[in-house]
Amino acid sequence: MVKQTTILVVEDDMAIREMMAFSLQQEGYSPVKAASAHAALEWLNQGRPDLVIIDWGLPDMTGIELIEVIRRDQLIKAVPIIMLTARGEEADKVKGLETGADDYLTKPASVAELLARIKAHLRRSKGFDDSEILAFEALTLDSQAHQVKVLNNPINLSLTEFKLLKLFLMNPNKLLAREQILNHVWGRNVYIDDRTVDVHILRLRKALKPHNCEKMIQTVRGAGYKLVAP
Ligand code: CA
Numbered sequence: 001m002v003k004q005t006t007i008l009v010v011e012d013d014m015a016i017r018e019m020m021a022f023s024l025q026q027e028g029y030s031p032v033k034a035a036s037a038h039a040a041l042e043w044l045n046q047g048r049p050d051l052v053i054i055d056w057g058l059p060d061m062t063g064i065e066l067i068e069v070i071r072r073d074q075l076i077k078a079v080p081i082i083m084l085t086a087r088g089e090e091a092d093k094v095k096g097l098e099t100g101a102d103d104y105l106t107k108p109a110s111v112a113e114l115l116a117r118i119k120a121h122l123r124r125s126k127g128f129d130d131s132e133i134l135a136f137e138a139l140t141l142d143s144q145a146h147q148v149k150v151l152n153n154p155i156n157l158s159l160t161e162f163k164l165l166k167l168f169l170m171n172p173n174k175l176l177a178r179e180q181i182l183n184h185v186w187g188r189n190v191y192i193d194d195r196t197v198d199v200h201i202l203r204l205r206k207a208l209k210p211h212n213c214e215k216m217i218q219t220v221r222g223a224g225y226k227l228v229a230p
Contacts, residue, residue: 004030004187005122008049010040010066011084012059016107020053023111029118037061041069048184049079051121053114054101056085056092064099071100074171075180080121084109134169137229138213141169150211160185161204168217168227177224201225 007029011017014035021031032049034040037058052070056063063083071077083101085092093104103117134141140149141162148155148165157165163185167176178197185200186192205214218226 005050006030006032006047007118008032008034008040008043008047008052010034010037010053010058010063011055012036012057013055016055019111020114023115024118027115035059037063037066037069040066044070044073044076046179046183048076050125051080051082051118053082053084053118056083056096064096067096067100074174075184078125080125082114082117082121134166136169136172136227137216138211139165139169139216141166150208150213153211155207155211157204157207160200161207164200164204168225172227173229175220175224175226181224197225 005028007024009017009020009024009031011020011033012035017033017035021033024031032043032047034043037060040052040054054063054066058066063085067081067083070079070081080102081100082103082105083096084105084107085096086107096104102121105114105117132143134143138151141147142149143166146162148157148162164181167181167184178194181197182192182194186196201217201219205217208214208216213230216227216230218228220226
């Protein structure tokens, strides 16, 4: 199954929001619509978008403030953000980019231009992701080579356990709730039981056990899991 590319559209103007979501869907993306910053943050608690489009003027927060919140969140801070605004002034553009937007479009933006920018940012962020080597304590994970090592010893993992370990390595010492893990490893639109996570955690621990690293995947009772130093 190919994971859908999820794009979060935060825009309070219903006509523009619906138009963008429709265009994104036509293009094969999976759009998620939010009419306010709070609706966006609520979804971001569980979901992980591949890209976010944020309108400058939102009813409950400015787009700038929302970007600041996103950039502080370990799980999603690297997501590409395109800022949309009705204002054309240079000063606002600079402020948006300084706050952490990757790009900026003035409304009314043409759909063709928006799609072209989205494509460019996705290419960049995915390219970055794939060349990434993650490391924590004795563990290293090379995404491009699809290889995991404990010190210098390669270990064999299935694709799911590989993705699971990658998520942990991206968030060391941070509690990951089962639901978060489900959404990140299996994708948001897939219906899978919470227990599936436990099964794959067991398998991951089993693979780490010969290297005495299984205790690095810690169970936080009633909450989820955490990658910790052994
Ligand atoms: Ca607005």
